[in-house]
Amino acid sequence: MSPVPATTPIDATEEQLAQVSYNDDGLVPAIVQDHDSGQVLMMAWMNDETLRLTLAEGRTVFWSRSRKEVWRKGETSGDIQRLKAAYYDCDGDTLLLTVDQQGAGACHTGERTCFFRAFGSS
Amino acid sequence: MSPVPATTPIDATEEQLAQVSYNDDGLVPAIVQDHDSGQVLMMAWMNDETLRLTLAEGRTVFWSRSRKEVWRKGETSGDIQRLKAAYYDCDGDTLLLTVDQQGAGACHTGERTCFFRAFGSS
Numbered sequence: 001m002s003p004v005p006a007t008t009p010i011d012a013t014e015e016q017l018a019q020v021s022y023n024d025d026g027l028v029p030a031i032v033q034d035h036d037s038g039q040v041l042m043m044a045w046m047n048d049e050t051l052r053l054t055l056a057e058g059r060t061v062f063w064s065r066s067r068k069e070v071w072r073k074g075e076t077s078g079d080i081q082r083l084k085a086a087y088y089d090c091d092g093d094t095l096l097l098t099v100d101q102q103g104a105g106a107c108h109t110g111e112r113t114c115f116f117r118a119f120g121s122s
Numbered sequence: 123m124s125p126v127p128a129t130t131p132i133d134a135t136e137e138q139l140a141q142v143s144y145n146d147d148g149l150v151p152a153i154v155q156d157h158d159s160g161q162v163l164m165m166a167w168m169n170d171e172t173l174r175l176t177l178a179e180g181r182t183v184f185w186s187r188s189r190k191e192v193w194r195k196g197e198t199s200g201d202i203q204r205l206k207a208a209y210y211d212c213d214g215d216t217l218l219l220t221v222d223q224q225g226a227g228a229c230h231t232g233e234r235t236c237f238f239r240a241f242g243s244s
Contacts, residue, residue: 012241019239031153031162038160040153043216055241087237090229094165096237107212115209115218117141119134119177 007058007082019092020051027063030054030095032106035084041106042114044071046095058083060097079103129180129204141214142173149185152176152217154228157206163228164236166195168217180205182219201225 022028027045034041044062046054050070053061060081064071074080081099088095105112144150149167156163166184168176172192175183182203186193196202203221210217227234 010242013243016239016241029151029165031165033162040155040162040218043151043153043211086241088239088241089165089236090231090233090238091236094236096162109212111212114211114213114216116212117138117210119138119208119210120132121135 008084009058010055010083010086012055012086016088017048017052020048020088020095021092022048023093025065027065028093028095030060030062030097032060032081033096033098034101035098036100039113040115041081041099041101041112044073051095054083054097055086060099073106074102077103079105081106130206131180132177132205132208134177134208138210139170139174142170142210142217143214144170145215147187149187150215150217152182152184152219154182154203155218155220156223157220158222161235162237163203163221163223163234166193173217176205176219177208182221195228196224199225201227203228 020028026047029043030046031043032041045065047063050061050063060073062071080102084098084100086097104110107114142150148169151165152168153165154163167187169185172183172185182195184193184195202224206220208219226232229236
């Protein structure tokens with residue numbers, strides 16, 4: 001049985017958090033990337049509360065736009081995303097999170113990544 | 123002098139293009155990833171027209187929300203993004219493009235990636 005890695009909170013400063021700009025709905029897109037493979041796993045949305053929860057708990061926590069509620073990724077499936085690092089972009093309107101994806105993957109379809117369909121015929 | 127690689131259009135089907143869902147502004151977020159390094163370079167927005175232009179021209183073309191115009195990435199700087207592959211996610215509301223980034227980088231600040239600032243003190 002392999003040990004379960006502990007989550008590692010990230011101690012962001014208020015100055016850093018103030019750099020994030022939210023859209024009219026109070027949300028910012030968050031790209032989730034596998035820390036080891038570099039594979040882009042998914043994109044979801046955060047508000048100020050769930051960004052702070054993500055950093056404090058060391059796992060991804062999103063805002064579900066459909067259910068209008070806090071969504072702890074993997075709460076039901078167990079396939080949580082342990083946070084390795086978190087970045088904000090040059091104009092502060094997009095986040096990038098690198099994670100250790102637990103379990104089968106990030107996608108509700110059972111695929112490892114939500115981006116499993118390519119344009120084109122090849 | 124190294125040869126300039128030719129752009130490679132992607133021949134998407136109408137069925138694939140119909141899987142993309144746009145927000146109320148007619149836009150979809152497009153994540154851009156370096157094909158070789160896996161580094162996430164930037165996120166920008168596309169409408170149906172600029173997604174089709176991207177696939178047809180084999181380079182990234184976005185919709186500038188601030189300028190409200192078609193934005194051929196690198197048109198001024200020359201640092202274009204040559205398209206390698208393009209994906210749409212499970213619910214069709216996010217795109218992922220893998221590219222060969224030409225020149226210095228993707229960010230208007232001169233950084234290679236727009237995600238050059240991390241939360242936390244380390």
